Amino acid sequence: MLLHLGDEEVIHSKDVLAILDINALKASELASEFLKKHESNRSLTDLSGNAAKSVVITDKTIYLSPLSASTLKKRASDRLELENGWNIK
Template sequence: MYIHIGDDIVVPIRDIVAIFDFKINNSPIVEDFLNGHAETIISTAGGSPRSFVVTEKNVYLSPLSSRTLKKRASCIPHL
């Protein structure tokens, strides 16, 4: 199954490692993580991102809130 995370980007749910609220970006640990993965960051947020989705290969900046993404993921029946 897939989840729409913004723009025209859909990500397989099985690839998602974590979904974070972008407000925690003030944390030095998160800042180091994002700086360390700068080459794999894909922005789907036209303006300012509200969350970021970590997958096995990429980090996506999303205009949708982490709460909205969680709701979308929980609506999908699990096998």
């Protein structure tokens, strides 16, 4: 299934390795270095216009999303339930 990350960017939900809150990453020096490294390698895509709320990690690209991590996780979970044929209440 597809997962909308914001700014008209859609990826396959199966490609998502992690969805993280941006504030948790900013608090970590190691995570900040991780983001800077990917930004310099041009494998970081900012969809938020410098107002990121979450980070979505795939095997090829790191996305900064304007949507919260909880919103993205819920969307991914809802789609997973649909794939498995479960009913959403």
